[in-house]
Amino acid sequence: MSTESVGSPAAGSGRLFDITRAEHKADPFPLYARLRKDQPVFRAKMGRMEGWLLTRYDDVLAALKDPRLAKSVRQVEGAVEQSKRPWMPAFLQALENNMLDQDDPNHARLRALVHRAFTPARVDRLQPRIAALAGELIDGVQARGEIDLVRDFALPLPLTVIGELLGVSKKDSVRFQRLSQAALLPPTTFNVLRMLPAMWALTRMVRQLLAERQVHPQDDLLTALVQVEEGGDRLTVDEQVAMVLLLLIAGHETTVNLISSGMLALLQHPEQLSFLRAHPEQIKPAVEELLRFANPVETATERYAKEDFVLHGTTIRRGELVLAVLASANRDESQFPQPNELVLTRTPNRHLAFGHGGHFCLGAPLARLEAQLAINLLLARLPNLRLAVPAGSLRWRNTPVVRGLSALPLRVGP
Numbered sequence: 001m002s003t004e005s006v007g008s009p010a011a012g013s014g015r016l017f018d019i020t021r022a023e024h025k026a027d028p029f030p031l032y033a034r035l036r037k038d039q040p041v042f043r044a045k046m047g048r049m050e051g052w053l054l055t056r057y058d059d060v061l062a063a064l065k066d067p068r069l070a071k072s073v074r075q076v077e078g079a080v081e082q083s084k085r086p087w088m089p090a091f092l093q094a095l096e097n098n099m100l101d102q103d104d105p106n107h108a109r110l111r112a113l114v115h116r117a118f119t120p121a122r123v124d125r126l127q128p129r130i131a132a133l134a135g136e137l138i139d140g141v142q143a144r145g146e147i148d149l150v151r152d153f154a155l156p157l158p159l160t161v162i163g164e165l166l167g168v169s170k171k172d173s174v175r176f177q178r179l180s181q182a183a184l185l186p187p188t189t190f191n192v193l194r195m196l197p198a199m200w201a202l203t204r205m206v207r208q209l210l211a212e213r214q215v216h217p218q219d220d221l222l223t224a225l226v227q228v229e230e231g232g233d234r235l236t237v238d239e240q241v242a243m244v245l246l247l248l249i250a251g252h253e254t255t256v257n258l259i260s261s262g263m264l265a266l267l268q269h270p271e272q273l274s275f276l277r278a279h280p281e282q283i284k285p286a287v288e289e290l291l292r293f294a295n296p297v298e299t300a301t302e303r304y305a306k307e308d309f310v311l312h313g314t315t316i317r318r319g320e321l322v323l324a325v326l327a328s329a330n331r332d333e334s335q336f337p338q339p340n341e342l343v344l345t346r347t348p349n350r351h352l353a354f355g356h357g358g359h360f361c362l363g364a365p366l367a368r369l370e371a372q373l374a375i376n377l378l379l380a381r382l383p384n385l386r387l388a389v390p391a392g393s394l395r396w397r398n399t400p401v402v403r404g405l406s407a408l409p410l411r412v413g414p
């Protein structure tokens with residue numbers, strides 16, 4: 001990427017660089033290395049939104065727990081700004097109740113309630129089922145000459161797992177997937193309009209499922225969300241719906257990228273791939289390194305300045321958007337020796353791929369387990385796996401927040 005393509009850092013410039021562009025997604029690391037060095041607070045666009053990128057490890061870490069930054073935009077808006085907000089249908093407003101967009105004390109309250117429903121024991125119990133699902137998906141592609149790893153494996157695996165965990169049927173989960181992909185399109189006016197009917201149908205479906213669980217409880221997360229109670233506190237129906245959608249989207253739109261971009265990284269580093277194939281017991285540190293290296297989530301989600309403050313000489317004004325760039329922190333040379341090398345046994349490896357602080361990824365144990373089982377099975381059962389196209393021609397999705405391939409064509413046979 002040339003220096004000219006990086007927009008002017010001046011606020012309000014029409015030439016701001018858009019970090020959702022597919023060309024940027026393909027290799028964002030050289031830009032972030034320059035920004036860490038020269039412009040650690042950099043003004044850029046994320047689709048329609050505009051704000052400040054923080055790229056240094058220490059700044060990212062600090063931002064993720066900085067009390068001057070709010071998750072909820074409503075916290076930083078005055079009455080006048082709120083009255084100027086564009087109209088939003090009630091069913092979408094309800095989704096703002098998701099905990100990732102909330103600050104304490106409400107965030108802590110929601111997280112405590114769902115954490116009880118989402119226990120590590122529940123995740124551990126999934127191990128045989130995840131291995132079986134991964135095995136079935138490999139059975140389906142083993143005899144084929146060529147596959148798309150995203151479509152045929154990396155997407156259906158976490159989608160089915162989160163669907164089963166929630167208690168959503170296979171048929172409904174395909175619909176969920178289509179709709180959640182729409183939710184992660186760059187938020188242009190056109191896309192928002194396209195999304196509305198889909199989101200309406202999705203929230204209606206979730207409400208129906210939750211209502212059914214009220215009457216006929218089952219051994220699933222939907223039922224746990226309906227029943228969860230602590231100290232007399234419960235989730236409202238809007239909060240239950242927002243929670244289901246958050247778990248559904250966060251539960252597969254991220255892990256798909258860890259499995260597919262992680263496999264791409266291994267295929268591009270044959271000596272590391274051979275090492276892992278020979279030492280499957282090293283899969284835990286290997287997945288941590290793939291998280292650091294591939295960055296399935298490129299930036300943390302939105303945070304807004306509650307007050308004016310100055311960072312590295314740049315004034316960040318109250319109400320402005322701040323994005324902590326996890327993908328940059330994870331390649332920061334001050335924290336990781338040879339940050340651009342893939343070293344599966346890297347220790348220590350204090351990557352920030354799952355965030356940090358109060359919003360640290362609730363699904364990290366599940367994501368880790370899925371990737372560990374999936375990657376080891378792929379390597380063991382498909383020994384001839386290789387890229388079917390030159391790496392330079394791979395297409396990356398132009399999404400905010402997450403970073404992932406549209407498709408990963410691989411050859412399977414000898």
Ligand code: HEM
Nearest residue numbers: 099100250251254255258300301354355359361362363367
């Ligand atoms: C490789 C896979 C994954 C990655 C890299 C990832 C990354 C992240 C990150 C960076 C955050 C914090 C965002 C921020 O602070 O702005 C987060 C939050 C969250 N993640 Fe994940 N995630 C993954 C998989 C999952 C899975 C499988 C689930 C659910 C089953 C999940 C559920 C959540 C939830 C509910 C939150 C919000 C937590 C809160 O607000 O307290 N994630 N994730």
